[in-house]
Amino acid sequence: MDRNVQVLVRLRPISAAESTAYGQKRCLIQDSSKTLSWTGHPETKFTFDHVACETISQEKLFRVVGLPMVENCMSGYNGCLFAYGQTGSGKTYTMMGELSKDGNELSNDSGLTPRIFEYLFARIKEEEERRREDKLKYICKCSFLEIYNEQITDLLEPSSTNLQIREDIKKGVYVENLMECYVSSVKDVMLLLLQGVANRKMAATNMNSESSRSHSVFTCVIESHWERDSMTHLRFGRLNLVDLAGSERKARALKETA
Ligand SMILES: Nc1ncnc2c1ncn2[C@@H]1O[C@H](COP(=O)(O)OP(=O)(O)OP(=O)(O)O)[C@@H](O)[C@H]1O
Ligand SMILES: [Mg+2]
Incomplete structure (x- = not known):
């Protein structure tokens, strides 16, 4: 890596x-x-x-792709994962897969995103215990947006449409007025995913009856702070998980609706 x-x-x-x-x-x-x-x-x-x-199982794929990204983000690096391919190729299955309704148990079909957060919170617990003397604490906050027809909608607050991209010296590039939710368990994340996925634009294509017609971006900012030598240290890592709309041409892929 x-x-x-x-x-x-x-x-x-x-x-x-x-x-x-x-x-x-x-x-x-x-x-x-x-x-x-x-x-x-x-x-x-x-x-x-x-x-x-x-x-390859969803679990094995997570070990190859997701696990190293979590470790990097916990160390303060940004990570981004894109799923690209034509309609029906398995992008949403790979990124989300099955999302359990109560958010508790992952299944064999659960995709990278739920697995990434299951692992992230287990690692956070481990690190906070290991570095208890440093008073190490992690704080995670998530947002979920979709881009459809070049317009950004907040999937966690779908009445927020046409959101604007801004740039700031401190924050870098960001989406203005995007809702951010604090999460501290896989269940918290799963509930956000379920809410967001339900709000995503879908349609049937010739190759996928449940085709996502928009790009979606699930972002988690992982902040850690600890104390050493009477100083407070801060670190940020950002994880972007992107499920793109099918890469095919729309006119050829959408089902005829007579
Ligand atoms: N590796 C896999 N194993 C088993 N089933 C899969 C696999 N990949 C995809 N599928 C199944 O194939 C179908 C299409 O997959 P999916 O919805 O993920 O496609 P997509 O790339 O997101 O398409 P679109 O661009 O239209 O949204 C789904 O029913 C999904 O469960
Ligand atoms: Mg899809």
Whole structure:
């Protein structure tokens, strides 16, 4: 993890509908943990930082992608994770997956975001106990927005539409009037996710009956403070989790509504 930007490709299993329509034949073959071959003419090989196979579990993917980002953010670095791909390729499944209604238990299908926060709060507890003498404390606050037709809406307060992007010498780039909620457990985060996901713009495409038509950005600012040598130390890390709208052209993908 010594490079700033990494690209991981996740292959998803063939769906039942695809199998019925086209059979099990694949046009991509995974050659190694970093390379894929497209079996067309001419056959073409592509290399990435990682290629995750069709059968990789949500848990395993979290260990490869999510866990190192949490560790970096706790150390005061910013991290950003984008899911990019065409409609139905598995972006929302990867980023969110199944969200439990009561927010307590994660399931096999829970995606990166709930897993990241489960791990984050476990690590915070561990660190605060380990550095009790320093009076180390973490504070986390989250926001959730969507970008649709180049307009920003607050997914936690959907009446806040057309929010503006501003720049400030101290804060950097930020979205004005965006709601920020303090969170201290996976349950708190899960409730925000459920609320936000329900407010997101959706429509059916030819390849996904529950297609997210907007970009969504879930942000968590992780602040830590501790005391040493009679001084208070402060550290900030920001984690952006982005589920992009399908990368296909809208006119070709949206279902005909006669
Ligand atoms: N790795 C996977 N394993 C099992 N099912 C998956 C996997 N990836 C995606 N799916 C399923 O495929 C369908 C489409 O996935 P998803 O909604 O995540 O696509 P998307 O990339 O977010 O599409 P869109 O751009 O239209 O929002 C969903 O029913 C999802 O549960
Ligand atoms: Mg989606």
